[in-house]
Amino acid sequence: MSEAASALDGASFEGLVRVADAGLRGMVTLRGDLGADALHAAVKQVSGCDMPGQRKITAAGDSAVAWMAPDEALLLCPHGQADATCAALARALDGVHHLAVNVSDARATFALEGDDGALREVLAKLAPADLSAEAFGPGDFRRTRLAQVPGAFWMPRQGAARVICFRSVAQYMFDLLTTAAAKGSGVGYFQA
């Protein structure tokens, strides 16, 4: 049995902010009517998280649930628990129209840590999204594009962000983030 490895094997970079391959993360796509009580209950039971509202992410312990679309949520969990999470969702939603799929190995995750303003700037250089503190902060989740590839990001706390993208473009995403975070490239747009 081969061992699972993250796309860039823990690569990291120090610049305006620290950019690092965040390692393996369990991810389960859940599709269904996110407004239905049955899905709320199943998500709470399986992940311990409340169903997030529009463009929000909720977290509890090792798990988090992100709002992807009106009919799609992304459950984050430890990598080894993704299959069990899928199975638990299937049991909890028996008879309810839904789809739960383990997509962990189709994705790459990056962690950005550092000065809050610099971190917002790095993302704002790449995505057509409002990264000002009034518009985006911890608890928010944004699907968008980063340069030429689709991606999504959220802030677990001030001064930290997580970026997810398809695993096939992990190197491209790392290069983008490290270029945007290159030393001496600071603009200072989000500094208070």
Next chain:
Amino acid sequence: MLILHCPYCGVMADETELHGGGEAHLTRHGPGSSDEEFHDYLFAKENPRGVHFERWRHVNGCGKWFHAARDTATLEVFGTYSAQTTEPPQAIRDAITARRPGWTWRHLAGSAK
């Protein structure tokens, strides 16, 4: 730069986050239709200078299709609305009429001022 409000995820989405899907509110003609109907469905599209209704997909976002009403000459956006409709809602028509009295588009028309 065109910025459209996605009615599904609420984002003010930049054009580069979207993908255009051509003219809105087409009536599909397939098997059983006449050659002329099928030809018109495929090729006879509106290409107005002014008020236009289009389909857009929030491709780098929630992935949903929606409709937009805008002016092709000025890029003014009158509004966006759900994909689950075959005609623009009254609120959108009123918003267009307020800005472009007497507008017409295919069989649709706003009231004159």
